[in-house]
Amino acid sequence: MSDADAAPGARDIPADPVGLVRVSHCVTRAIAGETLIIPIARATADLESIFTLNAVASRIWELLERPTAASQLVTTIVQEFDVSPADAEQDVSEFVDSLRAAGLIAPL
Numbered sequence: 327m328s329d330a331d332a333a334p335g336a337r338d339i340p341a342d343p344v345g346l347v348r349v350s351h352c353v354t355r356a357i358a359g360e361t362l363i364i365p366i367a368r369a370t371a372d373l374e375s376i377f378t379l380n381a382v383a384s385r386i387w388e389l390l391e392r393p394t395a396a397s398q399l400v401t402t403i404v405q406e407f408d409v410s411p412a413d414a415e416q417d418v419s420e421f422v423d424s425l426r427a428a429g430l431i432a433p434l
Contacts, residue, residue: 344395344396344433344434345393345394345395345433345434346390346393346394346395346396346399346422346431346432346433346434347390347391347392347393347394347431347432347434348387348390348391348430348431349429349430349431349432351365351366351367351429352364352365352366352430353366354387356384360378360379360380360384361378361379361383361384361387362376362377362378362379363376363377363379363387363430364376365428365429365430375428377428377430381407382403382407382409382417382421383421385402385403385406385407386399386403386418386421386422389402390425390431393434396418396419396422399418399422400414400415400418403417403418
């Protein structure tokens with residue numbers, strides 16, 4: 327993608343050479359318009375650690391099905407939602423941090 331194709335302000339976002347991807351020990355379900363992430367530990371669902379995602383978080387989770395750089399997550403959110411690059415960067419960073427802390431994503 328050229329700079330001309332990038333979302334407004336997206337070229338100001340630092341490059342992230344490390345791709346992130348979902349781990350395999352969780353189940354994702356869409357129920358009543360919401361996305362739920364259910365971590366699986368030792369073949370048992372951890373029902374106390376269920377994540378319920380809004381539309382933006384659901385899209386990020388969907389993108390993380392394949393290895394994706396955090397900067398690309400930001401660019402996609404800016405392009406697809408009514409949000410500024412700065413707000414998208416902050417939201418993506420916070421959500422990615424929470425997914426990392428929960429062990430639901432890993433760097434590649």
